[in-house]
Every structure is written in C-alpha cells, then in structure tokens.
Amino acid sequence: MPEMPEVEAVCRKLRPVATGRVIEEARILRCAPAEMAPTVRGRRVVGVDRAGKHILIRLAGDVTIHTHLRMSGNLFVIPDHRFASSRARVVLELDGGGGIVLEDARALARMEAGATAEIEASIADLGVEPLGPEFTFERFAAMARGSRQPAKLFLMDQTRVAGLGNIYVAEALFQARVDPRKPMQRLTLRKLRGLHAAIVNTLTHAVQSAVVAYSRPGGFGEAEEFPRAVYGREGAPCVACRRAIRRIAQGGRSTYYCPGCQR
DNA sequence: AACACGACCTGGTAGC
C-alpha cells in the first residue's frame, strides 16, 4: 500500500479531522510499545506532518507520535472508536468519541511516541523530499556522480531520496527509459536529467491519484488508480514497444522493466 | 563499503 504518495494522502485525510482533538486513551494491541499510552494520554493533536514515508502526529507539549506503515499498514480516523475493526493494531481514542486507527494485516507497521527532538533525531538520516524545493537536478546529479549502485537500488535508498518505493521507482525508470541495472554514475547527463524529471512527474501524478483514491467515501485506497506501465506486468506487452515486460530480482525485491525501452 | 539474505508477519492467489 504505502509509498510516499499514499502516505501523503493518508496525512491529508488525517490532518483536518485529527488536529485539535485530544487523545483520551491509547488502545495498543500490536505494532506499538505499551509505554506509548501514558506518553500520549491527555494530549491534544496539534498537527500532522510527513517525512518520506514516515507520519508524524504532533501533540501538545513537544511530543510526537511516529508511525511507519511499512508494507500493509493504514491509518485513518473513524467516527466512533468503539467500532474499530478487529484488524486494528492501535486505536487512539479521541475526545468526542472518534478514533485514529492503525490497521495492518501483517502487523509490520510501527508506531511509537516520544519527545519531538528524539523522534526527529531517529529519522534524521532521511534524504531529500522529492517534491520539495531542495530536490534540484544539481543535487540529484551530485548524489549520482559517485555511485556505482544500480539505478533501482540507488532510488530505493531512503537516505538519498525519501519516499520512493518499489512501484514508483519502476515507473520512473520506465518513464526515463533507464535500465534499472545500470550503475548511476554511468548514466548520461541526458538520462540523468530525464530520470530526475520522471521522478518528480511520477510522484506528482501519483500523489494526485492517491489523494483521489483515499478520499473516496468508504474506500481506503484499495483501488490504486495510478496507471502502471511496468510494475506487476511481467509478460504483458510494453505500452510503448509491445515487447514483454520482464521481472528480475534486485536487492531481494522484484524489479519490472521493459527490455526494449530501458537501456 | 557494498552487497546478499533472513527476519519480521499475514493474507491473497495461481497452480496442481
């Protein structure tokens, strides 16, 4: 479920309904330490921020709840915390009866709370926000210059560009016609420029479609509307050249690419 | 330093 665009959509949905509410109790079943409850109890939500794929729920008194949805987590507000589903891992009970719910079938998601300074220190090694003003081509090129890493693995590294994941890396590489196995430092300047633009373009559109998918009443984004040219399409014809999309393993994960277009 | 791999977890589905 969540790469940066989906996490951004979660935050945009959460922010207006959670901000200003007081957390009266934290019901922790899994995915968070029991000590989190006394840390957040009685505190008012003052904001919701995102850093890469991390969600930061700001509480009064310089306390922050830090959540990472990992592979299958989801975070949302329900109108009545008593009706949280049986798959809920954490329920933050709000004043007025609502609740912030962390759901995760696989229970790989994580939530913790602590002093804001400590939480921020724990994610200080995150790289540049790809849709922020700091993600300039010059900065991207400087990172790429010294790297012999295959393009796919380079882009997956959260300490360089924060927020890309397996799907949007594949789509951006396809859009830029870059071979995922190609060492970064061996990309031509032209390809590198194209890749930088493709990352921004892919994520911009993915955020838009994720926001739409997540704001649909009832739907929590199951319907991923972003059109995928390569991800998950092994064996299917490339939308551009009709050659069969290939799947290979890189860093223990699947990489999908078009052997005709991406060279 | 750079890479491979298992662990963490559960559920959906393709194939027999």
Place this chain on the structure above:
DNA sequence: TGCTACCAGGTCGTGT
C-alpha cells in the same frame, strides 16, 4: 475443494 508455493507498495540486523 484442498493443499502448497509463492508473492506482496518496507526496513533492519547480520554476515560475507
């Protein structure tokens, strides 16, 4: 239908 095997949008720790 039932079973098995494999796959999954992520990250971290360990070992080579």
